[in-house]
Amino acid sequence: MDKLTSIWNFIRRHKYLIITGVFAVIIGFLDENSIIRRIGYEREINHLQTEIEKYHSEYEESTKRLKEINNNPEAIEKIAREKYLMKKPNEDIYVFEEDKK
Incomplete structure (x- = not known):
């Protein structure tokens, strides 16, 4: 007692x-709004903002390439040759693959 x-x-x-x-x-x-959760939310917000910046830069690059393709026919030929392995009738294409180890 x-x-x-x-x-x-x-x-x-x-x-x-x-x-x-x-x-x-x-x-x-x-x-529900504890300090630990707020810290987690801040980390997630920062991660999402970096993703937004990344996608924004990709969008800018894609827009730049699209404008170049629309204005320059040589750019279309360059993309067709590099990406889709197209060629002129009198050309030969050699594709070299690197060993991935």
Whole structure:
């Protein structure tokens, strides 16, 4: 009974500190908007922003190539030769493959 009385006296003396600690634990770890989840959300936002930048640069590059293809017939020939291995009637094409080890 003496231990129970000493615990009760400790709680009565430090009730505001205990309530503040319980509140901090609930807000910091257990709540739906906890600090841990907010940190995870910030990481995900940063990751998605880098992806947006990557896709934006790809879009700019593709738009640039499309404009070049529309304006320059030599660019169409270059792409046809390199990408689709097309050739003129009097040409031979040699394709070299690298060993992937």
